[in-house]
Amino acid sequence: MVAFGQFAEVLIGGLLAGVLYSLVALGFVLIFKASGVFNFAQGAMVLLAGLALVRPLDYMVAQGFPVWAAIVLGLAFAAVVMAASAWLIERFVLGPLVNQDGLTLFMSTIGATFIIEGGAQMIFGSDVYPLRLFPTDAWFLFENQFPGGILVNKLDVWGGLIAGILVAGLAVFFQKTKTGRALRAVADDHAAAQSVGIPISWIWFVVWLVAGLVALVAATVWGTKLGVQFSITFLALKALPVLIIGGFTSVPGAIVGGLIVGAGEKVAEVYLGPLIGGGIEYWFAYVLALIVLLGRPQGLFGERIIERI
Amino acid sequence: MSPAQPAGKPEAATAILAVKNIEVIYDHVILVLKGVSLDVQKGGIVALLGANGAGKSTTLKAISNLIKSERGDVTKGSIEFNGERVDGLTPNDLVRRGCIQVMEGRHCFGHLTVEENLLTGAFTRKDGRAAVARDLEMVYGYFPRLKERRSSLAGYISGGEQQMTAIGRALMSAPSTVLLDEPSMGLAPQLVEEIFEIVKRLNAEQGLSVLLAEQNTNMALKYATYGYILENGRVVMDGEAQSLRENEDVREFYLGIGGADRRSFRDVKSYKRRKRWLA
Numbered sequence A: 001m002v003a004f005g006q007f008a009e010v011l012i013g014g015l016l017a018g019v020l021y022s023l024v025a026l027g028f029v030l031i032f033k034a035s036g037v038f039n040f041a042q043g044a045m046v047l048l049a050g051l052a053l054v055r056p057l058d059y060m061v062a063q064g065f066p067v068w069a070a071i072v073l074g075l076a077f078a079a080v081v082m083a084a085s086a087w088l089i090e091r092f093v094l095g096p097l098v099n100q101d102g103l104t105l106f107m108s109t110i111g112a113t114f115i116i117e118g119g120a121q122m123i124f125g126s127d128v129y130p131l132r133l134f135p136t137d138a139w140f141l142f143e144n145q146f147p148g149g150i151l152v153n154k155l156d157v158w159g160g161l162i163a164g165i166l167v168a169g170l171a172v173f174f175q176k177t178k179t180g181r182a183l184r185a186v187a188d189d190h191a192a193a194q195s196v197g198i199p200i201s202w203i204w205f206v207v208w209l210v211a212g213l214v215a216l217v218a219a220t221v222w223g224t225k226l227g228v229q230f231s232i233t234f235l236a237l238k239a240l241p242v243l244i245i246g247g248f249t250s251v252p253g254a255i256v257g258g259l260i261v262g263a264g265e266k267v268a269e270v271y272l273g274p275l276i277g278g279g280i281e282y283w284f285a286y287v288l289a290l291i292v293l294l295g296r297p298q299g300l301f302g303e304r305i306i307e308r309i
Numbered sequence B: 001m002s003p004a005q006p007a008g009k010p011e012a013a014t015a016i017l018a019v020k021n022i023e024v025i026y027d028h029v030i031l032v033l034k035g036v037s038l039d040v041q042k043g044g045i046v047a048l049l050g051a052n053g054a055g056k057s058t059t060l061k062a063i064s065n066l067i068k069s070e071r072g073d074v075t076k077g078s079i080e081f082n083g084e085r086v087d088g089l090t091p092n093d094l095v096r097r098g099c100i101q102v103m104e105g106r107h108c109f110g111h112l113t114v115e116e117n118l119l120t121g122a123f124t125r126k127d128g129r130a131a132v133a134r135d136l137e138m139v140y141g142y143f144p145r146l147k148e149r150r151s152s153l154a155g156y157i158s159g160g161e162q163q164m165t166a167i168g169r170a171l172m173s174a175p176s177t178v179l180l181d182e183p184s185m186g187l188a189p190q191l192v193e194e195i196f197e198i199v200k201r202l203n204a205e206q207g208l209s210v211l212l213a214e215q216n217t218n219m220a221l222k223y224a225t226y227g228y229i230l231e232n233g234r235v236v237m238d239g240e241a242q243s244l245r246e247n248e249d250v251r252e253f254y255l256g257i258g259g260a261d262r263r264s265f266r267d268v269k270s271y272k273r274r275k276r277w278l279a
Helices: A002-035 A041-063 A067-097 A102-124 A154-176 A180-190 A188-197 A201-226 A230-248 A251-276 A284-294 B056-064 B068-069 B091-097 B114-120 B128-142 B144-148 B159-171 B189-206 B217-223 B241-246 B248-253 B270-278
Strands: A138-141 A152-153 B015-026 B032-043 B047-050 B072-081 B098-102 B178-180 B209-214 B226-231 B234-240
Touching: A002 A041, A002 A152, A002 A180, A041 A067, A041 A102, A041 A201, A041 A230, A067 A102, A067 A201, A102 A180, A102 A188, A102 A230, A102 B114, A138 A154, A154 A180, A154 A201, A154 A251, A154 B159, A180 A188, A180 A201, A180 B114, A188 A201, A188 B068, A188 B091, A188 B098, A201 A230, A201 B091, A230 A251, A230 A284, A230 B248, A230 B270, A251 A284, B015 B047, B015 B056, B015 B209, B032 B047, B032 B056, B032 B072, B032 B209, B032 B226, B032 B234, B047 B189, B047 B217, B056 B091, B056 B098, B056 B178, B056 B209, B056 B234, B068 B072, B068 B128, B098 B159, B114 B128, B114 B159, B114 B270, B128 B144, B128 B159, B128 B189, B128 B241, B144 B159, B159 B178, B189 B209, B209 B217, B217 B241, B226 B241, B234 B241
Parallel strands: B047 B209, B047 B226, B098 B178, B178 B209
Antiparallel strands: A138 A152, B015 B032, B015 B072, B226 B234
16 A cells, blocks of 8 residues: 555656656647747746746846735736847847758757746746745645545646646637637748738747747746756756657647656656666657657647658 | 731730839849830730740739749839839739739649649738628639538649639629739640639620739630730830731741741741841
8 A cells, every 4th residue: 555655656757747747848849839849948948938027027026016016017027028038039039040950940949948047037037936826835635545644735736727727728719719720821831821911920930929929938847846046948948858748739749748758757666766766867768759650750749741742 | 026016916005004114123133034025904814925034924924923022033124003104113012903913833832732832922901801602603703623622631622623713712702803824734635624624704794804923824814805926025026915826926936836947946047036026
């Protein structure tokens, strides 16, 4: 019974941690789906959103604003910053590169990464800023069944809830709305989308705005977990195996990929780690990704690569 | 440079689309169109003929302004649609005004279903769901095959069905003029005929004006009312479709008929056609 209690705790903790990876991966999927661009800057956007939220928030609280008002205003300010950065990226980075090769666009997002990271820290500062939006204590469940119960982190549960709502909203947006359909059309064929009168620049602005808002949501959760700091940008690297496993074009894939990575690395750490000296957590996700790449290159939920012969 | 004007040349006043002496340069250095002029009548089917690289597609893209994103520029001349200057507008503006291009090579959205493909064509419309639904039925009326395949992914349907999807998608924007680029490309002759018949019906029943770029001269002249022949970025000849079909040079160079006394390519030197047409 003890063994099962421990396993359940590891698994639940892992799954919930995985949802947090999914939050970051979602931003990648959105932009990749709609513009065929692998957005290397997504991690930097989480940092920017976090800083644009926490700094004004701290300032307002210090000025004696009620905390709820400071949170609302801080979120609104951060959303405006994300909208502005979406507009700037469209206008100065992607706009001039319409119809260029995917690799060219990818390189341009690497450039954007450095500018966003540098700019965000120049404007908002480069320390570690603690953020307290969600409870960070733990629940102990099933204390009667298992000695000590199962520890579940409340923050992780919040993250899971938020991710669920986001995914449902995005699925409706992509499948049911005119703009969502246009986004998918642009993803398939820029030139053809342009030819039927879909304004590419507007669509790309919308995509980067949505990805920016997803980054903001990720920043609230991750900022609460780690504090808003530069190392948040490395989440982009954790999102990579999630994307490979789930598929670059699938919103549900990002969630399932996140769950697999989160659960996989925690379970491997606890049960395989002792056998080979530990430290598995940091690279196990990439092994999983490699296995998926070998068997199913488009990912578990990715769109089949359609090629007529 | 403008060729002799044969009788029956359309009056500019009734032209829905008037291209005047445009020059197009790609990448600031490559001169592709060297002064092309053409008119499309309201309700006409005008064929733009010529070999590979003559500048047919470039002319259409210059009109629809898709050329901008291929780093092309209209550096001289003017383009008027419905009496208004449209050079310099975005493709989105042109589609709103009723001029839409069906691109060469079909360009369907492979991961969208046929019906979703058609609906993307209605992106610019503001006249409500009912009107869009009515036009969707209209398109299915002209292309019954698409109705059967409405929920298939466009990437998996046949080439002919893709061409129909591309044309149907353009029709969903409720256009007055369609720029049709090489609809016969890679299709079986029977299918080409089927598609041209439908275009002809759309023209007759919906009053759709068509500017048709084609390499298949025979087929295009069968359905068009007027034709222009492009060579090396210039209009070298134009006239009623009937008169072009009967023209000795067109028959020889583009239809492969006649010229019995000149069997070998050695006899058909390019300077000869230039001399005859540009004289």
